[in-house]
Amino acid sequence: MRIPLCDLKAQYLYIQPEIDDAIKSIIAKTNFIQGEEVRLLEKEFAAFSGARFGVGVASGTDALHLALLALGVGPGDEVITTAHTFTATAEAIYYCGAKPVLVDIDPKSYNIDPAKIEERITVLTKAIVPVHLYGQPADMDPILDVAGRHGLPVLEDACQAHGAEYKGKRAGSLGIAACFSFYPGKNLGAYGDAGMIVTNEEKLAKWCAMMADHGRTEKYSHDCIGYGKRMDTLQAAILRAKLRHLEAWTETRRRIAALYNQKLAGVVETPYEPDWVSAVYHLYVIRVPERDKVFQRLRETGIGAGIHYPIPLHLQPAYAYLGYQRGDFPHTEEAADSILSLPIFPEMEEQIDYVVAQLKVALH
Ligand SMILES: Cc1ncc(COP(=O)(O)O)c(C=O)c1O
Structure with missing residues (x-):
């Protein structure tokens, strides 16, 4: 008998008609970029996560990169995160020109040890990024407490934690913003790469949406030099079917x-x-x-x-x-x-x- 780590084929067979319909409907409409399914998924997944706004992007890594930029992280800054995570957490910090400053884990939960954060804070620290590893939320209260005392924002790397709860609140509603990955093997996985930023901060959401779409607010008006980091409509349609x-x-x-x-x-x-x-x-x-x-x-x-x-x-x-x-x-x-x-x-x-x-x- 072969038992994979995660069986995407079995999942597809279980919901095949819904997935096939979702794909066919987008192909019929040919609205492959910025289709209404992206906007609908943003609303539905933000609500699922206990946040007001969602911004669909091309991957979890892109979500982290854009959210860090939105928090003002830039060259010369430091961002505190855990030593035990997937490389993308640190890559996103690096893309901003900032330095990842690592902290050891709590050996029981495998998440960042909140008691070891303060000693790593310097005048250059710009944000703290706890990771909810394996789907278990990091111990957010002491993290938010130390961050609050130093006036630092906390960005959740919730790429592995769709729907996880900490003291009755969902991952995605605990920090200033949270980043999710919809990599195929994730608990909510696309049929390719996709990700989302969720937040209660309208300005942050709007800024990330603009930057993910080439810095534009209208079709030919580019307020900023942005990126091509949008979520595909096809992925959004698949994710909406699976979110149910x-x-x-x-x-x-x-x-x-x-x-x-x-x-x-x-x-x-x-x-x-x-x-x-x-x-x-x-x-x-x-x-x-x-x-x-x-x-x-x-x-x-x-x-x-x-x-x-x-x-x-x-x-x-x-x-x-x-x-x-x-x-x-x-x-x-x-x-x-x-x-x-x-x-x-x-x-x-x-x-x-x-x-x-x-x-x-x-x-x-
Ligand atoms: C903790 C963590 N952060 C970031 C990412 C990056 O997400 P993506 O692969 O969608 O870019 C992942 C996913 O692999 C992850 O597990």
Whole structure:
């Protein structure tokens, strides 16, 4: 049996008529750019996330880049983020000409350790970007508290956290703005690249929309030199069809995570979910001894395990210029050496026992 990390084919088969209709309707209208589906998705996804405005863009990376620019991040500035994230979080900071300043994680949640942020704040700090990694919100209250004391905006990297909740509020409504990715494998995934900025700040939303569309406010009037970072209408139509299922898919992901937790209790270290969050399990991440061996064995038996991420940002060749050393972020490094992502996708409930059985074999 082969069980992928995430099964996009199974999902497509489950909702095929809706997806096919959505695609056909856009082709029939040929409104491929800036079609009304983009505007509708912006409204619907912003509402889903508890925010007033949404700005559809071409990817999560573009969402982060534009939102940081909107916050005034520019050359010479510093932006604080976590050492344990996908490279795009730091890339977006770099694109603005700013320097990513990294912080170690809380080893239980894998998210930025709020207690370690203040010591990294300097006169050059312009923003803080917590990442809601694996679909679990970062501990926002202490982050907002330290940011507030220093007059800094907090931008959520919610690329893995569609619908996740922190103390009853959704990812997307916790900071000044939040950035989502609709990369195909995400909990809400397009059939290509797409992303969105959500915010309660109308000015910020308008500015990002203008910059994503070549700095224009009217067809031939360009107020600023912007970018071509718009969301395709086709992707918006697909995402709207899938958004209708997202609450149910999230419930199923949470149920699968609970079943894994039950079946793996006492076997491996399972994910920690504090009472005040509701995680959406974009990834289900365990810790195991001799991780590389276990990973290899699982792959050999057809289990699409993953490692998110095996090399922390500060040890990536791309970020050598930042001057960090091994040992700078011990909790991040320890996680990178022991974490393992097990398959999780809403259509897999019947396959859990097989994954658990194969994992038990791989551990011995
Ligand atoms: C935490 C995080 N930030 C940013 C991104 C970038 O999103 P995209 O791949 O849509 O550009 C991703 C997605 O891969 C992500 O997981």
